Amino acid sequence: AQSVTQLDSHVSVSEGTPVLLRCNYSSSYSPSLFWYVQHPNKGLQLLLKYTSAATLVKGINGFEAEFKKSETSFHLTKPSAHMSDAAEYFCVVSDRGGSTLGRLYFGRGTQLTVWP
Amino acid sequence: NAGVTQTPKFRVLKTGQSMTLLCAQDMNHEYMYWYRQDPGMGLRLIHYSVGEGTTAKGEVPDGYNVSRLKKQNFLLGLESAAPSQTSVYFCASRSNGGAYGYTFGSGTRLTVV
Numbered sequence A: 001a002q003s004v005t006q007l008d009s010h011v012s013v014s015e016g017t018p019v020l021l022r023c024n025y026s027s028s029y030s031p032s033l034f035w036y037v038q039h040p041n042k043g044l045q046l047l048l049k050y051t052s053a054a055t056l057v058k059g060i061n062g063f064e065a066e067f068k069k070s071e072t073s074f075h076l077t078k079p080s081a082h083m084s085d086a087a088e089y090f091c092v093v094s095d096r097g098g099s100t101l102g103r104l105y106f107g108r109g110t111q112l113t114v115w116p
Numbered sequence B: 001n002a003g004v005t006q007t008p009k010f011r012v013l014k015t016g017q018s019m020t021l022l023c024a025q026d027m028n029h030e031y032m033y034w035y036r037q038d039p040g041m042g043l044r045l046i047h048y049s050v051g052e053g054t055t056a057k058g059e060v061p062d063g064y065n066v067s068r069l070k071k072q073n074f075l076l077g078l079e080s081a082a083p084s085q086t087s088v089y090f091c092a093s094r095s096n097g098g099a100y101g102y103t104f105g106s107g108t109r110l111t112v113v
Helices: none
Strands: A003-006 A010-014 A019-021 A023-026 A031-038 A044-050 A056-058 A064-068 A073-078 A087-095 A104-106 A110-115 B004-007 B010-013 B019-025 B031-038 B042-049 B065-067 B073-078 B087-094 B108-112
Touching: A003 A087, A003 A104, A010 A019, A019 A110, A023 A031, A023 A087, A031 A064, A031 A073, A044 A056, A044 A064, A044 A073, A073 A087, A104 B042, B004 B087, B019 B031, B019 B087, B019 B108, B031 B073, B042 B065, B042 B073, B073 B087
Parallel strands: A010 A110, B010 B108
Antiparallel strands: A003 A023, A019 A073, A023 A073, A031 A044, A031 A087, A056 A064, A064 A073, A087 A104, A087 A110, B004 B019, B019 B073, B031 B042, B031 B087, B065 B073, B087 B108
16 A cells, blocks of 8 residues: 655744654555655645666755665755745655556644744 | 647535546656555555556545556546545656656646535
8 A cells, every 4th residue: 555644743943953854654555755845825746756777856945855775765965944934835646556556645734933 | 739638727526516627648658547546645556557458456445446548548537536635746747668757747736626
């Protein structure tokens, strides 16, 4: 079975401090993993994706994530938060095999608040 | 601009009314999906299609029907709307042969009163 657990529903940081959004996944096959961001009343924007190449994935706006198979984790980080990073973030897993090939499974989301 | 277009963007329905949400993509994608987004639940898959003329149920299909008569269009129907169907609906599409490369529409905010 495929599933995603985002370990924090809310994260608050001060501007200029590091961001860590945690995600654990479960997958029957070699997974593809994604982080999406959603700003208020907007659609979904892809931040980054892991598809079995380098385990450290760099995305847009200074975000990166590391795929750790032994820990089944795909945590999202950013060295220095900016006010514009305030949004909801979704960790997503997709199988690359089996009858559910390509379907996306979303975590419940982490709301990031950035204080000035 | 190429992408996924959803219409309408907003709608208010009365309980028991019916409506159809339209998703159109111009990227010649094989796969299309309908999701609903509710607070604290992430996005959940309602129905999907792996090609013209085919549809399949996702996680939360009850109360919805879909059709894919043309490759570029994926319609989501509510036959008798209920307040529990108040949600934001997202359509997505992707090409064949990969588990990435999704394109999402901008969403439809539906309120059932």
